[in-house]
Amino acid sequence: MTRLSALGLCLLAPLATAAADPAPERARELVRMVRQDCGSCHGLTLKGGLGPPLLPETLREKPVESLRYTVLLGRHGTPMPPWSAFMNEAEADWIVRRLIEGFPEETR
Numbered sequence: 001m002t003r004l005s006a007l008g009l010c011l012l013a014p015l016a017t018a019a020a021d022p023a024p025e026r027a028r029e030l031v032r033m034v035r036q037d038c039g040s041c042h043g044l045t046l047k048g049g050l051g052p053p054l055l056p057e058t059l060r061e062k063p064v065e066s067l068r069y070t071v072l073l074g075r076h077g078t079p080m081p082p083w084s085a086f087m088n089e090a091e092a093d094w095i096v097r098r099l100i101e102g103f104p105e106e107t108r
Contacts, residue, residue, distance in 0.1 A: 020090040030095055035106045046103060050079060059100050067096045
């Protein structure tokens with residue numbers, strides 16, 4: 001790969017990620033899922049409980065890909081279940097990106 005094509009891929013990567021954002025209605029469903037379902041273990045404010053906190057300061061240094069697959073596949077030997085039956089990979093990625101930025105509040 002040439003240096004120019006590598007630069008082009010770096011510039012296009014954010015656009016590809018943005019295109020994977022869910023529709024507004026689905027985004028609201030995902031926010032509700034995280035706040036309610038994930039919140040039942042990670043705390044409704046995501047500050048921790050049975051599961052660790054899901055706050056920007058606790059997640060920023062963790063690899064995004066690892067976090068995405070933890071959401072999708074769970075963690076064997078822990079209470080963390082797989083969520084792949086309820087979302088696809090792009091949605092899991094969206095959730096992880098939102099968690100790292102500061103997860104939005106649930107809207108009605």
